[in-house]
Amino acid sequence: MTNWEIVAVIIGMAVVTAVSRGFFFLSERELPLPRWLQQGLRYAPLAALAAVVAPEIVLTHGHLIDTWRDARPYAAAAAMAWFFWRPGVLGAIVAGSTVMLVLRLGLGWAGS
Amino acid sequence: MSEPLSRALAVCRHPEFRRGALDVLGPAIGLGAWGLVSGVAMKSVLGAGLAALMGLLVYAGSSQLAALPLIAAGAPIWVVWTTAFCVNLRFVIFSAQWRPYVMHLSRWQRLAFGYFAADMNFVLFIRRYPKPEPGPGQMPYYLGGVITNWVCWQVPLLLGIVLADIVPTQWGIGFAGTLALLALTCSLLTDRVTWVAAAVAACAAVAAYAWPLRLNIICAIAAAVAIGLLIDSTRPATAVP
Numbered sequence: 001m002t003n004w005e006i007v008a009v010i011i012g013m014a015v016v017t018a019v020s021r022g023f024f025f026l027s028e029r030e031l032p033l034p035r036w037l038q039q040g041l042r043y044a045p046l047a048a049l050a051a052v053v054a055p056e057i058v059l060t061h062g063h064l065i066d067t068w069r070d071a072r073p074y075a076a077a078a079a080m081a082w083f084f085w086r087p088g089v090l091g092a093i094v095a096g097s098t099v100m101l102v103l104r105l106g107l108g109w110a111g112s
Numbered sequence: 113m114s115e116p117l118s119r120a121l122a123v124c125r126h127p128e129f130r131r132g133a134l135d136v137l138g139p140a141i142g143l144g145a146w147g148l149v150s151g152v153a154m155k156s157v158l159g160a161g162l163a164a165l166m167g168l169l170v171y172a173g174s175s176q177l178a179a180l181p182l183i184a185a186g187a188p189i190w191v192v193w194t195t196a197f198c199v200n201l202r203f204v205i206f207s208a209q210w211r212p213y214v215m216h217l218s219r220w221q222r223l224a225f226g227y228f229a230a231d232m233n234f235v236l237f238i239r240r241y242p243k244p245e246p247g248p249g250q251m252p253y254y255l256g257g258v259i260t261n262w263v264c265w266q267v268p269l270l271l272g273i274v275l276a277d278i279v280p281t282q283w284g285i286g287f288a289g290t291l292a293l294l295a296l297t298c299s300l301l302t303d304r305v306t307w308v309a310a311a312v313a314a315c316a317a318v319a320a321y322a323w324p325l326r327l328n329i330i331c332a333i334a335a336a337v338a339i340g341l342l343i344d345s346t347r348p349a350t351a352v353p
Contacts, residue, residue, distance in 0.1 A: 001186055006162050009189055013179060013196045014169040020200035022226025024207040025214050033208055039344070040337040041209055042242075043309045045235045047336030048202045049297040050310040051317035051329040052174075052231075056290040062321055072287065079291045083298040089138035092295035097288050104284055111284040 060110070071103035071111035128249035132256030135236045140264035142292025143232065147265045149286035150177060151272020152279050157184050160273050167269045171227070171262070174326065175199040198325035205333060206234045212244040213237075228258040230265070235296055305343045309336040 001009070024031055033041075057076045058065055065073070079096030083089075103109040123129055150173055154163035157180045170176050175196040182192045207226060214222050229237075236257055241250055272279060279285075301307050313336035320328035 001183060003162065005189065006158065006183060007165065009179070009183060009192050010162070010166045010169055012189065012193045013166070013175060014171070016175065016193055016196045016200060017170055017172045018223055018227040020197055020207075021203040021229050022207055022210075022223055023204040025211040025222055025226065026219065028215075028219075031208060031211055036341065037337075038208070040341040041205065042238075043306075043336045043340035044202075044205050044209065044333050045238055046297065046300045046306055046310055047313035047333040048205075048231070048329060049235060049293050049300070050313040050336070051332030053290055053294045053297055054314035054317050055321050055328070056287070057294075058318060059321055064318075071284070072290075075287065075291065076294055079294055080298055083295050087299070089292060089295040089299070090141060092298070093139070093142045093288055093291045096291040096294070097285075100284055100287055111287065 067110060069107075069109045071100050071109045074103060075100040075111075123252050123255060126249065126252035129252035129256035131240075132236070132253035133260040134256075135240070136232060136257045136260040136264070139232055139292040139296055140260060142288040142290075142295075143261070144264050144268040145285045145287075146173065146289025146292075147268035148272040148279060149281055149289075151269040151274075152276045152281055153177065153180060154269075155273045155276045157181075163273045164270060167266060167273070170196075171230070171265075172196070172200060173265070178326070195325055198327065201327070201330050202231075202333065203229075203234075205330075206231075209238060209244070210234070213241070213246055213250060216246050225254070228262065229254075230258070230261050231293075232296070233257045233261055235300070239300065305340060308343060309340045312336050312339045 019026070024033075053076075057072050060066075060070070075096040078099040079092040082095035083092040100111060104111045151163065151167065154166060154176060157163075158166060166176055166179075178195050178199045179192050182195060203226075206229075210226070210229065214225055217225060233254065237250075237254060240253060241247060297310060301310060313332040316335040317328045317332035320331040322328075323331065
């Protein structure tokens, strides 16, 4: 691609960002969603988060981890344990990242 | 003082503005690590100038990363755009939930509202205001959140582009972004239904990982909504998570 084509790609992608994030509220028209579906969608944020997170923890190149010396599940477990002990996002990130760094740099384990 | 300026100042002084900013600041350290790594990856494909332009304009990390290999391979432009849209499909679902909160705004305001509403902002906003109706404090909360999120994503991303050669990506620092989202997920686990829904979503996302265009996320949302509705229907009084 030439640089100008890439600029066109980028501008189009910015439009995609705005349109996808506003998809169902940019138009004034009534939303044709049935009531039960609108109810059920309250699980959507939680589900989207879990769906983004889970593969990052247990998959390597699309396959389940096949070694026990992968730092990610341990880091994730540490972050979760910390969170339920002391609710707060920052502490969980620090706890998980510490486990990650110790296992990866200290013991030379695999990881993301 | 001019009228728009004094109104902007009033919004910034609102206690909910501060709260919105603080709620984003916790996960933001993880988000920033992710931005840093994304900046490094984007520079390696696009060069510094175009990488910065993409980061500043597109403002959607996952679709930016999905576009990189396609641009590198010289794929047709419409393929890149379609891919970006599919990767963003979760936002389409979120937008249905945003709707009751934003319909009192003008269309241009709604366009800007949507553009700046990243994943984190949506999750935190719905957690703070679970009742789907407009209310006082919502706009300051939203603005505090999106401004903080924008800064905490864009600054590390630009740093990643500038410092691409010395950022130690082999440390796995990008994983901090995953940990941030994991902690945010935990904060939504309030009762048994939410635990089950999250477990189902996680399993579905892993099982369908081979699907193209990150459609496994849509599959996971569908599975979790289905199981959530199923459990809700077996209980007489439904508790809102």
